[in-house]
Amino acid sequence: MTSGVPSDPDAAFVRVNDVAKIYDTGKMTIEAIAKADFEVAKGQFVAVLGPSGCGKSTLLMMCAGLESITTGTIMIAGQPMRGPRTSVGVMFQDSMLLPWKNVLENVLFPIRILRRPRSEYIDRAHALIELVGLTGFEDKRPHELSGGMRQRVAICRALIYDPDILLMDEPFSALDAITRDEMNDALLDIWQRYTKTALFVTHSIREAVLLADRVLVMTNRPSTIIEDVTIPFVRPRTNEISETPEFMQICSYLRSLIEQGHGRGRQNPGTRATVRKSRVVQGTGR
Amino acid sequence: MRGRPQLSRTVGLPIATAVMLCVLWQIIVTANGIPEYILPAPFDVGRTLLASLPNLLAHASISGTEAVAAFLLATLLGFVAAAVLTYSPLLRDIFYPAIVGFQLIPKVALAPLFIVWLGTESASRITFATFLSFFPVLISTLTGLQNADPTAVRLCRSLTASDWQTLVSVRIPFSLPYFLSATKVAATLAVTGIVVAEFITANAGLGFLILSSGPRMETLTIFAAIFMLCIVGLSLYGTVALLERAGRRWFTGA
Numbered sequence: 001m002t003s004g005v006p007s008d009p010d011a012a013f014v015r016v017n018d019v020a021k022i023y024d025t026g027k028m029t030i031e032a033i034a035k036a037d038f039e040v041a042k043g044q045f046v047a048v049l050g051p052s053g054c055g056k057s058t059l060l061m062m063c064a065g066l067e068s069i070t071t072g073t074i075m076i077a078g079q080p081m082r083g084p085r086t087s088v089g090v091m092f093q094d095s096m097l098l099p100w101k102n103v104l105e106n107v108l109f110p111i112r113i114l115r116r117p118r119s120e121y122i123d124r125a126h127a128l129i130e131l132v133g134l135t136g137f138e139d140k141r142p143h144e145l146s147g148g149m150r151q152r153v154a155i156c157r158a159l160i161y162d163p164d165i166l167l168m169d170e171p172f173s174a175l176d177a178i179t180r181d182e183m184n185d186a187l188l189d190i191w192q193r194y195t196k197t198a199l200f201v202t203h204s205i206r207e208a209v210l211l212a213d214r215v216l217v218m219t220n221r222p223s224t225i226i227e228d229v230t231i232p233f234v235r236p237r238t239n240e241i242s243e244t245p246e247f248m249q250i251c252s253y254l255r256s257l258i259e260q261g262h263g264r265g266r267q268n269p270g271t272r273a274t275v276r277k278s279r280v281v282q283g284t285g286r
Numbered sequence: 287m288r289g290r291p292q293l294s295r296t297v298g299l300p301i302a303t304a305v306m307l308c309v310l311w312q313i314i315v316t317a318n319g320i321p322e323y324i325l326p327a328p329f330d331v332g333r334t335l336l337a338s339l340p341n342l343l344a345h346a347s348i349s350g351t352e353a354v355a356a357f358l359l360a361t362l363l364g365f366v367a368a369a370v371l372t373y374s375p376l377l378r379d380i381f382y383p384a385i386v387g388f389q390l391i392p393k394v395a396l397a398p399l400f401i402v403w404l405g406t407e408s409a410s411r412i413t414f415a416t417f418l419s420f421f422p423v424l425i426s427t428l429t430g431l432q433n434a435d436p437t438a439v440r441l442c443r444s445l446t447a448s449d450w451q452t453l454v455s456v457r458i459p460f461s462l463p464y465f466l467s468a469t470k471v472a473a474t475l476a477v478t479g480i481v482v483a484e485f486i487t488a489n490a491g492l493g494f495l496i497l498s499s500g501p502r503m504e505t506l507t508i509f510a511a512i513f514m515l516c517i518v519g520l521s522l523y524g525t526v527a528l529l530e531r532a533g534r535r536w537f538t539g540a
Contacts, residue, residue, distance in 0.1 A: 064444055083446075090444040096437045100459055100537050113445040113455065141539030161445075 012039035012075075013197045014063065014165065019072035021058055032058050034222035036072075040214075045191065045198045047208035048225075050218030051258060056201045057093075057169050059218075063199060064090045064167050077164060086114060089163030091171045095150035097142040097157075103129065104138040107156040114161055121160060128156040131193065132186055148179035152186060159190070165197040173203065184210055185239050192236050205254045210242055217254060219261030227257050323503045334506045335513060342495075346514045349480050349491040352408055353522060356415030357476035361469050363416070364423025371424075372431040372457065373449055385424060393418050397482050406487040415479025419472035423465070430464025431457045462537055466530040473526045477519045492518070 021033040032055040040046045050056045061067035063074055065084040074081040076088060097106045107125045111118055129135055132152035142150055151171055158166055172183045184207060191198075191211075202208050208215045209231055217227040231250065233241050241247055308328045314320070315327040322330060335342065371378045397414055404410035434457040442452040484493025492515045499507040 066440055066443055084444045086446055088444070090441070092437050092441065094437050096435065096441055098438070098456070098459070100539065102539075109455075110445050113442065113447045113451055143538055 011041075013042040013044075013077060014040035014199065015073075015075040016059075016063070017073045017075070019059070019062065019074060020070050021055065021062065021067070022070045031222035033224075035224045036218075038216055038225060038228065040197060040199060042197050043195050044214065045200065045212050046214045046216060047200045047202055047212035048216045048218060049202060049205060049208040049254060049258070050223065051220060051261070052203055054218050054220050055223045056218050060167050060169050060199060060201045064088055066090070086161065087164045089158040089161070089166045091154055091158045091166065091168040093170045093173055095142075095147075095154040095171075097145075097150055097153055099142050102139050102141055103134060103145070103153050106142070106153055107160055109157060110161045116161070125156065125160055128159055129153075131190060132156055146179070147175050148183055151175065151183060155187070155190065159194060159196075163196070165199070168198065168200045170201055170203065172207070180204075180207070181239055187211060188235075188237050205251050205258075206242060209247060209250050209254070210237065210239070215254060217257045217261070219258075226261055229254065323505045326506045326509055330506060331509045331513065335510045338507070338510065342492075342510060342514050345490060345492045345495050345511070346518055348408075348488075349477075349484065349493065349515070350518045350522075352412050352491070353415065353477045353480045353518065356412045356479060357419060357469075357473055357522060357526075359412070359416040360419040360472050360476060361423050361465075364420050364468070364472070365427055365465060367420075367424050368427035368431055368461075369453060369458075371428055373453065385421065389421055389425065393421075394478075394482055397486055400483070401487050411480055411483035411487065414483045415476045418479035418482075419475035422471040422475065423468045426468035426471075427461055427465045430461025433464075434460035459537065462533055466533050469526050470523065470530060473523045474519065477515070477522060481515065 016036050016038050019033065019036045020031070023030040023032060036059055038046075048056045048059065058067055062069050063076070063081065065081045065088065069081075076085070081088075098109065101109065104125060107129060108118060108121060111121045126135075126138075129138060132155060134149060134152055134156075137145065137149070142153075145153070154171065172180045175183060188211065200208070200211060212231055215229045215231060216225045217229065218224070219226050229250070233247070312327050312329055315325055326334075371381065396417075400410045400414040400417070404413055431453075438456045438460065439452060442456055447455070480491070481493040481496075484491040485497050488494040492511045495511045496508050496515075499505075499511070
């Protein structure tokens with residue numbers, strides 16, 4: 001798998017070239033995504049932010065090779081996506097743990113499917129379980145866990161086979177606000193240790209700004225990416241940065257962009273200018 | 287399982303009801319002087335049951351063995367057919383309408399045909415009972431296999447799982463509750479199928495005993511045979527229900 005990775009570290013790891021998605025139901029065609037065009041560098045965490053039903057999950061599923069691409073190309077590690085690939089890990093909105101397996105077996109599920117030697121991954125499984133704070137829960141079944149705990153297990157399952165990139169489809173949207181904050185902290189923590197390239201789809205502005213290095217703002221159907229905003233906060237980050245005025249400023253700027261996309265709100269040039277300036281001053285912080 | 291006090295209620299209450307009904311039945315028969323060949327009293331049925339127990343057991347073991355064979359065949363074939371139809375859209379399009387059509391016709395009416403085609407030996411009875419109990423297993427399992435959580439199937443696809451791996455590791459476990467419910471229906475139908483087939487062809491078995499006792503007005507024997515039949519049916523159903531509960535417990539861990 002490493003053979004496809006470009007040797008130049010600055011080269012794009014993910015390249016989405018003029019991708020469009022049109023559903024043809026036979027009677028009518030629905031243009032879900034008009035144009036998506038962006039790149040993600042290796043090791044970068046990019047959030048795709050947009051309102052519900054804007055096609056951002058479809059975009060992610062196309063990157064995962066789980067959804068066909070109508071026009072355009074998606075290249076990951078220099079190779080076009082034509083179907084699912086083991087170097088790409090996916091996390092879904094639903095934790096989707098198998099109810100008849102305990103925590104450890106759920107984490108090891110990909111190893112079984114990939115027919116890799118289980119003994120080589122047991123230690124890694126335990127390490128991941130410890131990292132997400134679930135040590136002692138290895139023998140528990142999913143129904144014995146809370147929603148947040150289940151998503152923690154799903155994170156471990158996505159990382160167990162060491163994919164080069166992680167695609168996350170609103171993984172925390174079904175959780176309550178407090179658990180969601182906890183999960184964001186947990187994800188930041190995991191990111192610190194296992195820096196991976198990531199594409200994270202969300203409709204939460206706060207979540208996008210907190211987690212990502214860059215936020216791509218998507219409009220409603222037929223959707224396009226209207227803005228690519230660099231988030232300046234240095235890592236390691238914690239939830240506390242969300243209290244800072246700068247954080248709130250970026251959030252309100254993103255909100256105004258989304259409202260624009262909806263065709264209602266009005267652009268606020270002042271906010272825009274301030275954020276632009278902060279980007280220049282602070283750099284990317286990486 | 288809930289607590290112990292519930293057990294006395296869930297088991298004790300139905301038994302008490304059954305005893306009460308038997309007492310009521312005995313009283314009605316004795317008080318009105320109903321002749322034995324019309325409606326024998328439960329006490330007399332019990333006596334006949336004990337007196338001709340070896341004979342009854344011989345008949346019951348024939349019917350029971352055939353019913354179990356039919357049940358096993360039906361669940362196995364139903365399950366395999368469901369798996370095949372899940373993975374072959376072409377075969378599904380060809381056979382599914384016919385399968386639904388078969389559900390709608392009274393299959394018991396076809397019993398004599400099986401005798402014509404397969405003779406009067408136990409093979410034809412088992413085939414007929416299998417035929418009767420096969421369809422609920424097939425349709426229910428097919429529903430279960432197709433209704434496996436779409437996200438789970440996507441998870442498998444994202445891991446580049448083969449169709450076979452997806453079937454074994456996700457679809458079959460998810461279809462298990464559907465399959466298990468259907469096996470309970472199949473257990474009942476297998477016994478029904480054997481009795482109907484025995485009405486037509488057999489020279490042994492509980493169905494034969496019931497039918498041959500009718501013209502001789504041996505109502506006591508008929509009741510004793512029906513009682514044995516209930517035992518056979520309940521044992522098969524009970525075993526399947528216990529397996530079903532174990533399966534469900536495995537599935538959810540509850």
